[in-house]
Amino acid sequence: MNLTLRVWxxxxxxxxxxxxxxxxxxxxxxxxxxxxxxxVNEELESRGEEPIAFDHDCREGICGMCSMMINGYPHGLEKxxxxxxxxxxxxxxxxxxxxxxxxxKPFPIVRDLITDRTAFDRIIQAGGYVSVNTGSAPEAxxxxxxxEIADAAFDVAACIGCGAxxxxxxxxxxxxxVSAKVxxxxxxxxxxxxxxxxxxRMVEQMDAEGFGNCSNHRECEVxxxxxxxxxxxxxxxxxxxxxxxxSRVFGTNGKS
Amino acid sequence: xxxxxxxxxxSIGKKTIVAVTGAIMVLFLIGHMLGNLQVFAGPGTATEPAxxxxxAELLRFEIGILWAIRVALITTVVLHIITVVKLRAENSAARxxxxxxxHYQRANAFSRSMFWGGLALxxxxxxxxxxxxxGVAHANLFEHGHVYxxxxxxxxxxxxxxxxxxxxxCLYFHLFHGVVSLFQTLGVSHPRxxxxxxxxxxxxxxxxxxxxxxxxxxxxLGVVK
Ligand code: FES
Numbered sequence: 324m325n326l327t328l329r330v331w332x333x334x335x336x337x338x339x340x341x342x343x344x345x346x347x348x349x350x351x352x353x354x355x356x357x358x359x360x361x362x363v364n365e366e367l368e369s370r371g372e373e374p375i376a377f378d379h380d381c382r383e384g385i386c387g388m389c390s391m392m393i394n395g396y397p398h399g400l401e402k403x404x405x406x407x408x409x410x411x412x413x414x415x416x417x418x419x420x421x422x423x424x425x426x427x428k429p430f431p432i433v434r435d436l437i438t439d440r441t442a443f444d445r446i447i448q449a450g451g452y453v454s455v456n457t458g459s460a461p462e463a464x465x466x467x468x469x470x471e472i473a474d475a476a477f478d479v480a481a482c483i484g485c486g487a488x489x490x491x492x493x494x495x496x497x498x499x500x501v502s503a504k505v506x507x508x509x510x511x512x513x514x515x516x517x518x519x520x521x522x523x524r525m526v527e528q529m530d531a532e533g534f535g536n537c538s539n540h541r542e543c544e545v546x547x548x549x550x551x552x553x554x555x556x557x558x559x560x561x562x563x564x565x566x567x568x569x570s571r572v573f574g575t576n577g578k579s
Numbered sequence: 580x581x582x583x584x585x586x587x588x589x590s591i592g593k594k595t596i597v598a599v600t601g602a603i604m605v606l607f608l609i610g611h612m613l614g615n616l617q618v619f620a621g622p623g624t625a626t627e628p629a630x631x632x633x634x635a636e637l638l639r640f641e642i643g644i645l646w647a648i649r650v651a652l653i654t655t656v657v658l659h660i661i662t663v664v665k666l667r668a669e670n671s672a673a674r675x676x677x678x679x680x681x682h683y684q685r686a687n688a689f690s691r692s693m694f695w696g697g698l699a700l701x702x703x704x705x706x707x708x709x710x711x712x713x714g715v716a717h718a719n720l721f722e723h724g725h726v727y728x729x730x731x732x733x734x735x736x737x738x739x740x741x742x743x744x745x746x747x748x749c750l751y752f753h754l755f756h757g758v759v760s761l762f763q764t765l766g767v768s769h770p771r772x773x774x775x776x777x778x779x780x781x782x783x784x785x786x787x788x789x790x791x792x793x794x795x796x797x798x799x800l801g802v803v804k
Contacts, residue, residue, distance in 0.1 A: 329679075392681070396684075421679060421680040423679060426675035428674065430675075494670035495674040530589055530590050535670035538690065539764075541690070542685050557764075559591070560591050561765075561766025563591045564595060564765075567592065568582070568586060
């Protein structure tokens with residue numbers, strides 16, 4: 324099939340940028356979205372033009388690098404799919420596809436479709452870890468974890484930090500990401516001891532990075548390629564209130 | 580007490596304030612709406628005043644308490660608005676340039692009308708107080724202490740009744756999204772209950788709104804005179 328791509332081209336962070344149209348000819352419906360872009364880039368290179376810069380790494384939906392807005396949907400319209408796992412059979416012959424980078428202030432555009440998402444790394448550094456004493460490896464089954472708790476942790480651990488939540492949010496809020504990371508660790512016995520500190524620090528870092536505030540438009544939930552649910556935001560809110568109000572007022576760990 | 584300013588400075592802290600002040604206003608609205616319904620008890624007789632006037636008198640039993648409640652409510656409303664304005668400023672600062680093409684899938688008329696719809700409601704509240712509390716908006720239709728007569732005389736004017744009905748429609752939109760969000764923000768929501776919470780939001784908003792709208796509509800239709 325033949326397509327027209329309207330791609331955002333921007334030389335660097337300071338450049339104004341704009342859309343450029345490119346034809347994509349003889350696209351196989353079996354190819355992935357990124358493979359389609361690869362072929363367009365090969366053609367551009369053969370003509371001596373600058374290829375379209377886009378991020379990618381694993382191409383199997385687990386690294387979260389391939390971030391782009393496809394025809395007005397983060398990672399395209401397919402549910403629970405990253406751009407690299409999106410197949411061209413979901414598009415129709417003759418279609419024009421608009422491709423844009425994530426547009427949210429804390430993710431500055433580096434070039435074309437590539438944004439700098441280190442804001443997420445700094446949020447993780449603020450508290451997205453558990454402190455463990457070093458030494459020989461502990462016995463694997465030393466801490467029993469029930470199936471429900473393990474399942475819930477796995478559900479949120481699926482977050483690949485792609486940034487689609489923040490990019491899709493009308494308020495530029497990253498709360499789905501942060502809540503996934505917070506509840507992942509807070510729910511496990513290994514993470515529980517640092518629950519109060521972790522929640523407070525990660526939320527503070529999220530705010531410091533300049534992300535917006537959730538007002539429950541629920542766009543992130545449909546945008547998320549890993550289908551992380553907004554219940555995690557609710558849980559994070561609860562833990563944050565516990566950490567910054569209840570533990571201060573009652574001087575306890577905020578539990579009672 | 581530095582934790583208070585830290586909390587208020589944070590995103591979730593401000594959201595919590597909006598949720599709690601919103602909840603207080605919802606409780607007030609329920610009481611206000613139930614009080615209003617006494618208009619349907621009629622104008623009273625030569626010897627007995629209208630139920631609504633009696634009720635209004637009851638609220639004034641101690642002027643100090645009345646004013647304490649008024650100040651508390653005004654503080655709640657002001658805190659709600661100031662906090663929302665702050666949140667909204669942060670949100671616009673967080674957004675990058677607009678997408679050339681963007682299709683929302685879940686954001687809807689309810690969630691997207693919160694800010695401007697809320698401001699419209701605030702303007703309405705100011706008008707409403709000037710009208711039926713202070714008696715300056717339509718001074719010719721107003722007589723201090725005669726609540727029942729004031730209500731009837733005002734709502735017999737289609738324009739005034741119309742403004743009140745439109746305001747209740749705004750209120751429906753604001754209440755529905757507000758009530759559902761309240762549970763999410765305060766950390767008591769769960770997808771298993773989301774549908775139930777949404778039904779509750781619609782039901783509560785509908786009950787409050789129908790209760791309020793019934794008064795101007797009832798007067799306009801001549802159900803109460
Ligand atoms: S390239 Fe790794 S998730 Fe798409």
